[in-house]
Amino acid sequence: MPTLTTYQTRILPEWVDYNGHLRDAFYLLIFSYATDALMDQLGMDSQNREASGHSLFTLELHLNYLHEVKLDAQVEVRTQIIGHDAKRLHLYHSLHLVGGDKELAGNEQMLLHVDLAGPRSAPFTEQTLGKLKALLTEQSDLSPPAYIGRVIALPPAR
Numbered sequence: 001m002p003t004l005t006t007y008q009t010r011i012l013p014e015w016v017d018y019n020g021h022l023r024d025a026f027y028l029l030i031f032s033y034a035t036d037a038l039m040d041q042l043g044m045d046s047q048n049r050e051a052s053g054h055s056l057f058t059l060e061l062h063l064n065y066l067h068e069v070k071l072d073a074q075v076e077v078r079t080q081i082i083g084h085d086a087k088r089l090h091l092y093h094s095l096h097l098v099g100g101d102k103e104l105a106g107n108e109q110m111l112l113h114v115d116l117a118g119p120r121s122a123p124f125t126e127q128t129l130g131k132l133k134a135l136l137t138e139q140s141d142l143s144p145p146a147y148i149g150r151v152i153a154l155p156p157a158r
Helices: 024-041 046-052 126-138
Strands: 004-010 054-065 074-084 088-097 105-115
Touching: 004 024, 024 054, 024 074, 024 088, 024 105, 046 054, 074 126
Parallel strands: none
Antiparallel strands: 004 074, 054 105, 074 088, 088 105
16 A cells, blocks of 8 residues: 555645745645544544544654645645554655655654543554554555654754
8 A cells, every 4th residue: 555645635825925835834734634634534533532532632743845835736645654652653744746756745743642631641542553553554565754753953063
């Protein structure tokens, strides 16, 4: 299985800056919608959140802007599960023109499963763990994305 296409959209006029490019914040908005769609696929949709009182919170993310995205472009987000444990999910979203190979932006995320009554961390349900394991198995032949595990830093001063 290739990466999972989780979201598609057209770049709207209100998302574009004075240079005619997608504004920084709207890359994250697009990736956020892709995370919502992944949650739905994992059975963590709004009905489940209401019934269980559980959700996913973003602990950390890194966003890499790789190529220009312009007005009216039709884009899609492809999602790869990198790993998980009992409470956390590590994933990678890549932005592409619909059907295109070139990665326009990359977004690495670490998410935490949370009991909203606390809020406090909580283990995934067996059902969600099963779906995560199935996705990992389906994606086992994929190479690790080039833009995971990166650190922002300047070289040491001389």
